[in-house]
Amino acid sequence: MNTEKPQCFSCLYMDRRPESGMNTGLIFCQRKKLVLRPKAECPIYVRATVQNRESFNASIYGTMAAEEME
Numbered sequence: 834m835n836t837e838k839p840q841c842f843s844c845l846y847m848d849r850r851p852e853s854g855m856n857t858g859l860i861f862c863q864r865k866k867l868v869l870r871p872k873a874e875c876p877i878y879v880r881a882t883v884q885n886r887e888s889f890n891a892s893i894y895g896t897m898a899a900e901e902m903e
């Protein structure tokens with residue numbers, strides 16, 4: 834049996850939306866645009882590093898942080 838954590842928990846595309854019902858164990862996948870059960874293996878998994886998370890957040894949320902600096 835695979836005892837590792839599901840890949841979703843370290844994936845760039847995972848979004849823990851409060852409204853998606855984390856208490857039911859579900860997560861939202863930004864890539865698939867779906868609420869789903871965390872997967873043990875995913876062919877489109879991308880490891881969330883600090884750097885690619887920042888650039889991904891910038892791509893979906895814009896550069897608000899930079900604008901707030903003004």
Ligand code: SF4
Binds near residue numbers: 840844845861864
């Ligand atoms: S891309 Fe795959 S591993 Fe990443 S959150 Fe979506 S379903 Fe999970």
